[in-house]
Amino acid sequence: MKICVIYHSxxxxxxxxxxxxxxxxxxxxxxxxxxxxxxxITRFLSWCKMARGEELTPIEPAGIDVSTxxxxxxxxxxxxxxxxxxxxxxxxxLKGCEGKRAVAFGTHGGRPxxxxxxxxxxxxxxxxxxxxxxxxxxxxxxxxxxxxxLISLIESARKA
Ligand SMILES: Cc1cc2nc3c(=O)[nH]c(=O)nc-3n(C[C@H](O)[C@H](O)[C@H](O)COP(=O)(O)O)c2cc1C
Numbered sequence: 690m691k692i693c694v695i696y697h698s699x700x701x702x703x704x705x706x707x708x709x710x711x712x713x714x715x716x717x718x719x720x721x722x723x724x725x726x727x728x729x730i731t732r733f734l735s736w737c738k739m740a741r742g743e744e745l746t747p748i749e750p751a752g753i754d755v756s757t758x759x760x761x762x763x764x765x766x767x768x769x770x771x772x773x774x775x776x777x778x779x780x781x782x783l784k785g786c787e788g789k790r791a792v793a794f795g796t797h798g799g800r801p802x803x804x805x806x807x808x809x810x811x812x813x814x815x816x817x818x819x820x821x822x823x824x825x826x827x828x829x830x831x832x833x834x835x836x837x838x839l840i841s842l843i844e845s846a847r848k849a
Contacts (some may be wrong), residue, residue: 693753696720696760697722697766697773702803705831707720721775722748723747734807752783755789761790767795770804772807781811781815792803792843794824822837
């Protein structure tokens with residue numbers, strides 16, 4: 690089964706979990722970055738406002754083609770209790786995703802809020818079937834017992 694992990698990470702927590710998936714499976718990792726510039730002083734508030742409003746932002750790479758993959762895994766930090774505008778833009782811009790299976794995870798500081806339900810809605814809106822969501826506290830990213838729930842989801846997708 691070919692797995693593509695598409696993720697956004699600003700401070701490395703989500704990247705760490707994505708790389709863990711990459712070490713367990715022979716998965717393609719695609720890190721998506723925001724190309725818009727924000728002032729370092731005001732960006733926390735801008736990011737929170739944009740995340741709350743489920744806004745989109747310019748990203749690189751844009752228009753990721755997943756047509757050759759069987760399972761897509763999405764990873765996002767939680768910002769203001771939601772997934773980030775970067776992962777939103779990545780999902781909106783996907784090519785060849787209709788009918789694919791998907792799993793998603795978010796890393797957070799203790800309050801994931803509506804991260805899960807929002808990601809499910811975005812993924813379903815693009816015609817993918819979501820198999821499950823994992824919420825991982827940033828303090829647990831190196832804890833195999835805590836990341837096991839995510840690995841189990843991927844494992845069930847592989848067996849389905
Ligand atoms: C703009 C911003 C907003 C955040 N909002 C939340 C939040 O609502 N709930 C929470 O638990 N953590 C929140 N966090 C913490 C991040 O979700 C957490 O540190 C995450 O693991 C960061 O992932 P990254 O290192 O891959 O960028 C926020 C962080 C930032 C920068």
